[in-house]
Amino acid sequence: MTRVDDPMFGAQHARARLLVVDDQPLNIRLLHQVFQADHQVFVATSGEDALAFCGAQLPDLILLDVVMPGLDGYAVCRRLKLDPRTCEIPVVFVTSQVDSTEEEVGLAAGAVDFIAKSASANVMRARVNTLITLKRQTDLLRSLAQLDGLTGLANRRHFDTKLDAEWRRGIRSGSPLALILIDIDYFKNFNDCYGHPAGDACLQQVAKCLQGGFTRSPDLVARYGGEEFVCVLPDTPLAGADAKAQSLETAIRALGIPHEKSEVPGGIVTISLGVAVAIPTTRGNHADLIVGADRSLYLAKNAGRAQVKTLQI
Ligand SMILES: [Mg+2]
The missing domain is CATH 3.30.70.270 (Reverse transcriptase/Diguanylate cyclase domain)
Structure with a gap:
């Protein structure tokens, strides 16, 4: 139960749970280095692992590689968006070269943003932090919309x-x-x-x-x-x-x-x-x-x- 006086309310800057999905260990290591100081970073090395992770616990945001053997990033994203439990998790594609066709497919699959693998660490952090803030505000509004203001019970x-x-x-x-x-x-x-x-x-x-x-x-x-x-x-x-x-x-x-x-x-x-x-x-x-x-x-x-x-x- 979330209340207005809940610590959640002031948690805009608390560490978020990021799931990094990539089949290349080097990419995982790079993203881990970029985000580990600010956030809790979890990793999955395939689309299947990513879905299994989300089935067990919900991350606040997913950084998803597009090209992977087995389930690719688009397929993973589509599945997450079809499941009511995971459809609210923002998905950001991390790609080597962003072209407009790829971007269209990714957005149609339900992604909120694209980040180029070549982007600087500061750009990556800034974009991810903005998305996490938005996610938290949305979560908070949704939970408040379900609460009775006087008693804090469900409305x-x-x-x-x-x-x-x-x-x-x-x-x-x-x-x-x-x-x-x-x-x-x-x-x-x-x-x-x-x-x-x-x-x-x-x-x-x-x-x-x-x-x-x-x-x-x-x-x-x-x-x-x-x-x-x-x-x-x-x-x-x-x-x-x-x-x-x-x-x-x-x-x-x-x-x-x-x-x-x-x-x-x-x-x-x-x-x-x-x-x-x-x-x-x-x-x-x-x-x-x-x-x-x-x-x-x-x-x-x-x-x-x-x-x-x-x-x-
Ligand atoms: Mg890949």
């Missing part, structure tokens, strides 16, 4: 995209997809009693606690709107989602945030949780899951709030 747009993607993935895998819809009990009363700044602080505290309840990377916690939160749990059957929801209810209760205008006994902030689980199908829709979780949440509220209700769709 509604990110949740919608994630739920849709997980529904489609579930259709292929046949594994259950769970949704937990969460509402802070009597939150309007909280705001009326303590004021909106205290309400915001409460939302932030609850958000942080909910986020802390998830350690599996495929899970997502998002702010759904107002005082509502939502969790997406791929590959999770009803029993697992129910247990997770119960533990979240306990964790928020344990925060002990005073709420004297709550009608739940105890005078502290509590949450109601609605769980729905479905095996995604092509006949159904991910909206079914939201409707189901909404129904569970309604039942939890009707039964006196501060509790979990579940539904298997």
Whole structure:
């Protein structure tokens, strides 16, 4: 999760991860010398190795030789651009002689720039540093566009995209997809009693606690709107989602945030949780899951709030 106060924000000049791909050891050594002081340099000596490297870890930028035995630079670039995981990595072709036909083919394959092997070290560094700065700014904007400004959780747009993607993935895998819809009990009363700044602080505290309840990377916690939160749990059957929801209810209760205008006994902030689980199908829709979780949440509220209700769709 990237937050505005994240160290990432000031990391414009931190060492980037450069992948140098060239079949000639001499060229690799030269590029390594140019960039090693400023960046972390990784090397691959073939197109196949380069793709394998990117499959395991993502570099910030790739310096790619055009002429190589096996997969040449253009083919490598095209493949990287077709894969959603690697398509955002800037690719720079390093060529012995840049002619306009070659440049056209390279740009059409998805490269951002060309550098001549004969260019000076300073020119190479300057061009690469500019591209890395642009890449980082783009990454930052993209992550901010997915965040809720107040809580730092994923926002509604990110949740919608994630739920849709997980529904489609579930259709292929046949594994259950769970949704937990969460509402802070009597939150309007909280705001009326303590004021909106205290309400915001409460939302932030609850958000942080909910986020802390998830350690599996495929899970997502998002702010759904107002005082509502939502969790997406791929590959999770009803029993697992129910247990997770119960533990979240306990964790928020344990925060002990005073709420004297709550009608739940105890005078502290509590949450109601609605769980729905479905095996995604092509006949159904991910909206079914939201409707189901909404129904569970309604039942939890009707039964006196501060509790979990579940539904298997
Ligand atoms: Mg070569």
